[in-house]
Structure formats: C-alpha cells, structure tokens
Amino acid sequence: MSSIEFVKLEKVYKGLSDFCAVKGVDLQINEGEFVVFVGPSGCGKSTLLRMIAGLEDISGGELYFGDRCVNDLSPKERGIGMVFQSYALYPHMSVFDNMAFGLTLEKGSRETIKEKVEEVARILQIDHLLDRKPKALSGGQRQRVAIGRAIVRQPNVFLFDEPLSNLDASLRVQMRIEITKLHQRLKTTSIYVTHDQVEAMTMADKIVVLNQGRIMQVGSPLQIYNEPANTFVAGFMGSPTMNFIDVEAKDDQLSLRNGQASRSFPMPFHYSGQATLGIRPEHIELQPQADAIPVETRICVVEHLGNETLLYLTTDLCEQPLVVAVSGETSPEIGSALSIYLPLERCHLFDARGDAVRRQGKVTVS
Amino acid sequence: MKALKRRTGQVLFALAVLALLIYTIFPFYIAIVTSLQGGEGSFYLPQDFDFGNYVSVFREQPFFLNILNSALVSFGTVAISLLIAVTASYALARVHFRGRTTLLLTVLGVSMFPQVAVLSGMFELVRLLGLYNNLGSLVLSYTVFSLPFSVWILTTFMRGIPKDLEEAAIVDGATPWQIITRIFMPVLWPALVTTGLLAFIGAWNEFMFAITFILSNEQRTVPVAISMISGGSQYEMPWGPIMAASVIVTVPLILLVLVFQRKIVEGLTAGAVKG
Amino acid sequence: MDISTVSGPQARTLPVSRSPRGAQQGKKTTGLSGFSRQRIRTAWLFLLPMILGLACVAGWPLLRTFYLGFTDSSLSNLDGANFIGFENYLVYDQGEWYGILADSLWWRAVGNTVYITLLSVSLETVLGVLVALILHAKFPGRGLVRAAILIPWAIPTVVSAKMWGWMLHDQYGVINDLLMSLHLISSPVAWTVNPDTVLGTIVAVDVWKTTPFMALLTLAALQMLPKDCYEAARVDGIHPIKVFFKVTLPLIKPALVVAVVFRMLDALRIFDLIYILTSNSEDTMSISIYARQQLIDFQQVGYGSAASTLVFLLVFGLTLGYIFATRLKFDGSGDH
Numbered sequence: 001m002s003s004i005e006f007v008k009l010e011k012v013y014k015g016l017s018d019f020c021a022v023k024g025v026d027l028q029i030n031e032g033e034f035v036v037f038v039g040p041s042g043c044g045k046s047t048l049l050r051m052i053a054g055l056e057d058i059s060g061g062e063l064y065f066g067d068r069c070v071n072d073l074s075p076k077e078r079g080i081g082m083v084f085q086s087y088a089l090y091p092h093m094s095v096f097d098n099m100a101f102g103l104t105l106e107k108g109s110r111e112t113i114k115e116k117v118e119e120v121a122r123i124l125q126i127d128h129l130l131d132r133k134p135k136a137l138s139g140g141q142r143q144r145v146a147i148g149r150a151i152v153r154q155p156n157v158f159l160f161d162e163p164l165s166n167l168d169a170s171l172r173v174q175m176r177i178e179i180t181k182l183h184q185r186l187k188t189t190s191i192y193v194t195h196d197q198v199e200a201m202t203m204a205d206k207i208v209v210l211n212q213g214r215i216m217q218v219g220s221p222l223q224i225y226n227e228p229a230n231t232f233v234a235g236f237m238g239s240p241t242m243n244f245i246d247v248e249a250k251d252d253q254l255s256l257r258n259g260q261a262s263r264s265f266p267m268p269f270h271y272s273g274q275a276t277l278g279i280r281p282e283h284i285e286l287q288p289q290a291d292a293i294p295v296e297t298r299i300c301v302v303e304h305l306g307n308e309t310l311l312y313l314t315t316d317l318c319e320q321p322l323v324v325a326v327s328g329e330t331s332p333e334i335g336s337a338l339s340i341y342l343p344l345e346r347c348h349l350f351d352a353r354g355d356a357v358r359r360q361g362k363v364t365v366s
Numbered sequence: 367m368k369a370l371k372r373r374t375g376q377v378l379f380a381l382a383v384l385a386l387l388i389y390t391i392f393p394f395y396i397a398i399v400t401s402l403q404g405g406e407g408s409f410y411l412p413q414d415f416d417f418g419n420y421v422s423v424f425r426e427q428p429f430f431l432n433i434l435n436s437a438l439v440s441f442g443t444v445a446i447s448l449l450i451a452v453t454a455s456y457a458l459a460r461v462h463f464r465g466r467t468t469l470l471l472t473v474l475g476v477s478m479f480p481q482v483a484v485l486s487g488m489f490e491l492v493r494l495l496g497l498y499n500n501l502g503s504l505v506l507s508y509t510v511f512s513l514p515f516s517v518w519i520l521t522t523f524m525r526g527i528p529k530d531l532e533e534a535a536i537v538d539g540a541t542p543w544q545i546i547t548r549i550f551m552p553v554l555w556p557a558l559v560t561t562g563l564l565a566f567i568g569a570w571n572e573f574m575f576a577i578t579f580i581l582s583n584e585q586r587t588v589p590v591a592i593s594m595i596s597g598g599s600q601y602e603m604p605w606g607p608i609m610a611a612s613v614i615v616t617v618p619l620i621l622l623v624l625v626f627q628r629k630i631v632e633g634l635t636a637g638a639v640k641g
Numbered sequence: 642m643d644i645s646t647v648s649g650p651q652a653r654t655l656p657v658s659r660s661p662r663g664a665q666q667g668k669k670t671t672g673l674s675g676f677s678r679q680r681i682r683t684a685w686l687f688l689l690p691m692i693l694g695l696a697c698v699a700g701w702p703l704l705r706t707f708y709l710g711f712t713d714s715s716l717s718n719l720d721g722a723n724f725i726g727f728e729n730y731l732v733y734d735q736g737e738w739y740g741i742l743a744d745s746l747w748w749r750a751v752g753n754t755v756y757i758t759l760l761s762v763s764l765e766t767v768l769g770v771l772v773a774l775i776l777h778a779k780f781p782g783r784g785l786v787r788a789a790i791l792i793p794w795a796i797p798t799v800v801s802a803k804m805w806g807w808m809l810h811d812q813y814g815v816i817n818d819l820l821m822s823l824h825l826i827s828s829p830v831a832w833t834v835n836p837d838t839v840l841g842t843i844v845a846v847d848v849w850k851t852t853p854f855m856a857l858l859t860l861a862a863l864q865m866l867p868k869d870c871y872e873a874a875r876v877d878g879i880h881p882i883k884v885f886f887k888v889t890l891p892l893i894k895p896a897l898v899v900a901v902v903f904r905m906l907d908a909l910r911i912f913d914l915i916y917i918l919t920s921n922s923e924d925t926m927s928i929s930i931y932a933r934q935q936l937i938d939f940q941q942v943g944y945g946s947a948a949s950t951l952v953f954l955l956v957f958g959l960t961l962g963y964i965f966a967t968r969l970k971f972d973g974s975g976d977h
Contacts, residue, residue: 081537105544386775391792393801396808453691456684457683461683479953484703507698567795571798574933593916631861
C-alpha cells in the first residue's frame with residue numbers, strides 16, 4: 001500500500017500542434033483512500049490514470065508513490081494492479097491462468113500461486129469458473145476475473161479505468177457495491193476513473209473533478225455536492241443539473257434581471273458585480289418561505305420519473321427553463337402558472353469567472 | 367411474367383457459374399486425362415487408367431527427391447520468415463518510434479523487387495557463402511521475398527489486437543518477448559497459419575532462383591524438375607509424364623486451398639486491401 | 642468543512658513526512674520515461690534480425706547488381722572485373738552505338754513486357770470484377786466455387802504453363818481440336834510459335850492464372866461495402882447496372898487500385914510463364930528474360946547486371962508513376 005502524490009504533472013502529446021492533455025496537476029492521495037477521477041470525456045482523467053500506471057509517459061512534473069519518485073519506473077516496478085474497461089482478459093487462457101499469469105512471470109512456486117488464485121477466486125465468488133475460458137463467461141463474471149487478476153498480485157495501488165461502463169445498469173449497481181466492499185476489506189489505495197457521477201458519489205472517499213486537463217475541485221462527495229468550487233463542478237455533479245441564473249450583486253444585495261422590474265434581496269455573500277446564482281432543482285420550494293426569492297413561472301414540460309417529478313419552468317429570469325424536482329405524486333398541468341421559491345441559504349453564488357463566492361456568516365447545513 | 371423473368375435470371379446466373387467453373391478447372395481435367403493415358407488418343411475422356419506415366423516420372427528422374435527438396439526449402443523458408451517476422455512485426459505494429467512508417471514502406475518495397483534485379487548480386491553472395499548448387503541458396507533467396515510480405519501481413523494482424531490486452535500483460539509484468547510468446551502468438555495463431563501458407567505457396571512455386579542456383583538433378587525443386595522433363599527433341603515432348611508430374615505437384619496445393627481457403631483469402635486481403 | 646469527516650470507515654495513517662519536493666519542479670523532462678525508452682530499444686532489437694537479413698540478402702545484392710552493371714565482369718571472371726562506366730548501357734564506338742539502350746532486342750523486350758502487362762492487367766481486372774460479382778451473390782456451393790477459382794492462383798506457374806502448353810499444342814492440343822470442331826478455325830494454329838498469336842496466348846494464360854487474385858481482392862472489397870446504400874438504391878428503383886457504375890465501382894475503386902498495383906508489379910517481372918511456354922523466342926522476350934539470358938546463359942555478368950538495373954528502374958518508375966497518377970496512399974500507420 002502506498003500514498004500517492006502528484007507534483008505539477010503534465011502530459012503533452014507531440015504532434016503538428018502539441019496537445020496538452022494534463023496541465024500541471026497537483027494532488028495528494030492518502031494511503032488506503034478510494035479516489036474517483038470524474039469528468040467529461042476528454043478531460044484527461046484516463047490519461048492521468050495511465051500516467052500513474054506507467055502506461056503513458058510523464059511529460060513534466062513528478063509522481064511519487066510514498067517517498068519514491070516513480071516517473072521512470074515500469075508498470076511492473078510500480079506495483080500496480082489495473083482493471084480495464086474492456087476487461088482485457090487473455091482469450092486463450094483459462095480463468096485460473098488469467099489470474100495466475102502475473103504470478104507465474106514472477107516465478108512463484110506452483111503451490112503458492114494456486115493458493116493465492118483460489119483465495120482471490122473465493123473472495124470474488126468465481127472459484128467455480130476457474131477452468132473456463134473468458135469466452136464462456138458473462139460480462140459480470142469477466143469483470144470479476146479482471147478484478148481478480150489485479151488483486152492476486154497484492155499491488156500497492158489499484159487502478160480502475162471505467163470498469164463498469166460495459167455492463168448493463170442493474171449489474172453495474174451490483175458490481176459498484178462489490179468493489180466498495182472489496183475496498184473496505186483490502187484497504188488498498190484505489191484510483192477509479194469514471195464519467196458516471198453516481199459511481200463517483202457512491203464509491204469515493206475523495207472525488208477529483210477534472211476538466212480540460214485541470215483539476216476543478218477535490219473533495220468528499222458531499223463537499224463536492226454542497227460546496228461546488230465553480231460553475232463547472234456545480235453543473236457537472238448532480239442530476240438533474242443545477243439551475244443557473246444571471247444576477248447582479250451589489251452591497252450584499254442581489255438584483256435579478258427581471259423583465260418587469262429589478263428586485264433586490266439581501267444575500268449571505270459579500271460580492272459586487274456580475275454573478276451567477278445557482279440552485280439545485282431539489283432545493284427549490286413550492287411553498288412560500290422566509291429568506292427566499294419568489295419567482296413566477298409557467299410550466300412547459302413535465303417529466304415523471306416515478307419517485308420524483310421534474311418540472312421545466314419558463315421564467316423571465318433566464319432563457320433556459322428552470323428545473324424543479326418535486327415529489328412523484330404531483331401531476332401539474334402544462335401551461336399553468338406556478339410560483340416557486342428559491343431559499344437563499346440553498347443558493348450558490350459564482351463570480352464573473354465562474355468561481356464560487358464564499359458564504360458569509362452562518363454556514364448552511366448540508 | 368415476373369416469375370419467368372426471375373427464372374431466366376437464375377438460369378443465366380447458373381450458366382455463368384458453370385462457365386466460370388469450366389474455365390478454371392478444365393485445364394486440370396485435361397492434365398489428369400492425359401496423365402492417365404498410355405499413348406495418344408482422345409483427350410476428352412480417359413480411355414484407360416494407365417498409371418505408367420506416374421511410374422515413369424519417378425523412375426526417369428529423382429522426382430521423389432525433388433518433392434522432398436521442395437518441401438524442405440518451403441518449410442525452411444516459412445520457419446525462418448515467420449521467426450524473424452513475428453518479432454519485427456510486433457515492433458512495427460505496437461511500438462511508436464521514429465521512422466516506423468519509413469521502415470514499413472521500405473519493407474514493402476523490398477517485397478516488390480523484380481527478382482532479376484538482385485539476381486547477379488545474389489549469385490555472387492551465394493557463391494561467396496558456398497551455397498551454390500545447395501538448397502540453402504534457395505532458402506536464403508526465398509526468405510528475402512517472403513519475409514517482407516510476412517512482416518506486412520503480420521503487422522496488419524497485430525495492429526488488430528486491442529491495446530488493453532497488451533497493457534494488461536505489461537501491468538502483469540510481462541516483457542515484450544513474453545508478450546509475444548505468451549499472449550500474441552497464441553492469440554494470433556490463425557494469422558500465423560495464413561502467413562505461413564502464403565509463404566509456403568510462394569516458395570513451393572518459385573522458378574527463377576531455383577533454375578539459376580541449382581545445377582544437379584538431385585538438388586532440384588519440383589518446378590524446375592518439371593520444366594526439365596524432356597523427350598528426344600522439342601517435337602517429342604513426353605506430355606504424359608509431364609502432366610503426371612503436374613498433377614502430383616498440384617494435388618497437395620489443391621488440398622491446402624480446399625482446407626484453408628478462408629485463411630488464404632484473409633491473408634491476401636490483409637496484405638493488399640489497405641489504402 | 643473538513644474532508645476527513647466523510648472519509649471511509651478505516652483509520653488512515655498520515656502520509657510519512659517527506660523529503661523536500663520539487664527539486665525538479667518546473668523543469669520539463671525529456672518527455673520519454675525510462676520505460677518508454679527501454680521499450681523502443683527492445684523494438685529495435687526485435688527489428689534487428691529483419692533489418693540485418695534484408696540488408697545483407699536484399700540490399701547488398703541490389704547494390705552489387707548496380708555496381709556490376711558498370712563493369713565488364715563475366716561469370717568466369719567475377720573478381721577481375723574492370724570499371725567501364727556506362728559502356729554496358731550505351732557507348733559510341735567507330736560510328737556505331739553499342740550497349741543495352743542501343744540493342745533493338747532490349748527495346749523489343751520492353752515493348753513485349755509493357756504490352757503483356759497492360760493487356761493482362763486490364764483484362765484480369767475486368768474479369769476479376771465480374772467473377773467477384775458472381776461470387777458475391779449467395780448460391781449453394783459458393784464456398785466450393787471460391788476454392789476452385791483459387792486453384793489456378795495456387796499452382797506453380799511452371800505447371801500452368803505446361804498444362805496450357807499441352808492444351809495449345811499445334812497437333813494434339815485440345816484447343817485446336819475444339820476450335821476446329823466448332824469450325825472457328827480451318828487448320829491447326831501453332832499458338833505458342835506463330836508470332837501473330839504468341840503474345841496473345843501468353844496474355845490469355847496469364848489472365849487465367851491471375852484473375853483469381855483480382856477476383857478475391859475485389860470480393861473482399863465488395864463484402865466490406867455498406868448495405869444501406871444498396872437498399873436505398875433499390876427503394877429508389879434504380880437499375881442494377883446503373884447502381885454498379887454509380888455506387889459499387891466508385892466504392893471499390895481504392896481496393897481495385899491497390900490490387901492493380903500488386904498485379905502490375907508482378908506482370909512487369911514476368912518470367913516463368915514465358916520461359917516455359919516459348920523458351921527464348923525473341924517474339925515473346927520479356928525484360929526479365931532478357932536480363933537473365935545475358936547474365937546466366939551468355940555469362941555476361943556486367944552487361945546482364947546493367948540490364949537488371951534497367952529492369953529495376955523501369956518497374957520502380959512505372960509503379961511510382963501509377964501510384965502518383967492514382968494518388969494512392971500507402972499509409973503505413975493506418976489502423977483498420
């Protein structure tokens with residue numbers, strides 16, 4: 001096991017025009033932590049993972065495992081285990097041989113190899129499949145074998161590259177839970193790459209949100225949800241996504257760009273200038289509230305999800321419709337008017353550059 | 367009316383297939399009929415099944431030895447080509463390095479040399495190595511032509527292996543040599559068979575080097591041996607034995623083609639359809 | 642808010658205090674890690690046998706051929722050769738031009754080779770596409786027919802030359818017999834001897850042997866075509882022949898162009914077929930036959946090497962010209 005530290009890591013792809021996939025990333029990963037890299041495709045999360053694995057050269061900066069700089073070490077010397085998106089099982093080998101391959105290369109004795117493989121197979125409940133070829137396995141079973149192959153050599157670090165994206169939805173949930181359980185059991189430092197925010201929220205000790213090769217925010221899942229550092233994180237994490245409204249802030253007063261008349265509200269932020277107000281759909285209230293911004297709206301689309309209902313509301317505050325999540329039983333009429341209330345303590349304020357403005361005074365509870 | 371039109375179409379199509387079959391197979395039919403005939407006679411139907419021509423092929427020249435030579439040279443060529451091509455194509459297909467494309471194109475260029483362009487230089491080399499009138503000279507010269515082409519085909523196949531598979535092996539601690547021998551070769555054995563087959567057919571059929579570098583009857587390969595079967599004069603060609611020898615040489619190839627038809631086509635396509 | 646409040650159930654050990662970081666901070670490394678460099682070194686090691694082999698057994702002989710072309714060496718006197726410059730190619734001596742380029746036989750060989758190549762490759766391209774279209778249709782026994790057409794390609798050229806030589810025999814040949822019984826010809830034709838028919842005969846046999854190659858490559862291209870545009874054409878009720886020329890042909894053209902290059906290279910170095918079918922007849926001499934005859938039969942290694950060099954240049958030039966003309970791209974790095 002080992003902690004990992006990134007110091008100004010960079011990745012540049014040389015070409016006709018150099019493409020910088022990872023730009024000066026600094027990050028500290030503690031021993032035993034389960035860290036999830038999340039971001040849209042092309043954000044550099046997989047590149048970063050492959051740099052940790054040693055499959056991708058490090059163009060600049062340093063990578064430490066514990067106290068050791070591993071920039072020039074081969075994947076084998078780094079002592080990592082990796083699970084690939086496509087499973088990448090050796091098609092001509094049995095499940096046993098797939099899992100034992102790394103150990104046989106290390107020239108371990110046959111008995112110890114057998115012991116280790118069988119133990120891991122038991123943990124993953126694939127001990128009855130050891131003689132099968134990968135072809136004869138289901139997607140979930142293949143995924144288990146791929147995980148088993150990574151575990152069996154007892155690596156310092158586990159790397160997961162979107163391991164569940166080839167599975168269907170129900171299996172994905174099941175495997176998600178199993179990987180979490182496995183981590184609780186083995187306590188190996190793990191880095192998990194995904195574009196699925198549900199996976200990120202549910203599995204991570206620490207989430208790293210990436211965009212365009214840079215870290216946007218590092219924090220616990222709830223921290224990311226409750227205190228997004230900027231509009232990117234606020235918009236990327238959470239489903240349905242946060243509503244954004246352009247506002248003007250001055251002297252602790254908020255003025256809405258309202259069609260009828262500009263109205264001001266006192267706000268718990270100390271900021272002046274152009275800003276963006278953010279509020280999550282699930283935090284908008286339909287009942288009048290103290291310290292809330294009332295907004296008159298008209299319902300344009302209703303989406304029933306069963307457990308909740310999403311209302312898309314047109315307002316004169318912004319061009320995009322506002323989204324509100326209400327309980328599943330409500331079934332309002334399209335085109336009818338609706339008054340909603342944006343509780344100020346649930347609102348986020350982002351400055352002109354998109355960075356979050358710190359809240360003043362009492363900190364809201366999450 | 368429509369049914370009639372369709373019917374005519376089907377008949378015409380069947381006729382086309384039949385014509386195609388006759389076109390390709392008729393010469394073999396004639397060869398077989400001729401080889402089974404003692405004297406001159408009708409060539410359309412075998413009148414007697416006389417294996418005399420077959421016996422005389424083996425009696426009047428060391429034809430069995432010739433077949434053995436051909437087999438030896440062909441297998442030797444295949445083995446050496448594949449051995450060298452596997453590692454080379456791994457490097458060309460899987461490792462990014464400067465000059466890779468140039469090297470690949472050079473290799474392709476070599477396989478397209480006219481044989482006669484290297485003939486005198488090769489002749490010198492063969493004499494220098496003391497391989498004149500020795501089967502080694504043929505293995506040497508055939509490898510030059512089958513190696514580039516094997517590298518080309520295998521490179522195409524190796525590119526098709528998913529990147530993840532190789533990286534999984536790297537993470538497992540496999541060296542490049544172990545990746546080739548323990549992962550790629552088992553996964554790619556159909557491609558190896560294909561490549562080997564094409565190299566084998568090429569070597570089995572080669573004529574120019576074989577007739578230039580080999581002098582004695584005992585060292586000759588089959589194509590040269592067949593070309594050397596002659597009668598008293600140009601007008602008394604022993605067609606019966608020649609056809610018998612042709613049939614003998616062709617049968618193994620026909621079997622290969624029937625069994626490995628799909629693989630051969632795969633290899634030809636992998637080697638050519640790019641661009 | 643503190644991150645540690647939401648950390649996992651297990652206790653965490655704090656990272657060990659480290660030695661000061663950033664000794665290299667800000668400094669860009671070369672871009673390649675030791676591991677990558679090692680990998681590239683291994684790649685070159687893997688390429689070494691091939692490079693060495695090709696350099697020694699292909700590159701060296703080719704260079705020697707070029708060199709020998711500038712000498713007067715002969716088979717009996719390979720070592721004691723003198724450098725004579727371009728005399729093998731062209732020299733003016735006592736009012737006469739000598740050398741290969743002044744040899745009418747060489748130019749005849751060039752003419753024959755180009756004639757055979759052009760005629761043979763265009764015929765087999767047309768035939769190959771036709772055969773491919775037949776094999777592209779679904780019918781019972783298709784696999785067997787496909788195997789059958791592979792046979793002419795697979796057999797040694799020597800064998801096919803002998804078989805056709807026998808079939809084209811002027812007295813006992815089955816071709817003459819067939820044509821006469823069909824009253825297409827009145828008397829037997831000496832196909833392989835008569836100067837009027839001999840080149841055509843060679844082309845015919847070459848086409849028989851190499852059409853399968855074209856057909857199979859074309860078939861492979863046909864099988865990769867997208868189905869939807871055919872369905873669209875059928876929905877629009879376009880005539881099949883028009884569909885072929887407007888849709889199929891443009892789509893398989895890249896593959897055809899490549900196949901033609903391969904076949905052209907092959908046809909330009911034609912040797913075995915002519916050597917067996919018509920021996921050393923001047924009527925059918927190809928450039929490869931010319932060069933080899935000078936080299937081995939006449940033992941004039943210098944002169945023959947010069948001819949070989951010309952063959953190389955000719956084939957190289959024509960192919961390059963064709964590739965350039967069709968703007969064919971041999972992309973060495975393309976993945977499929």
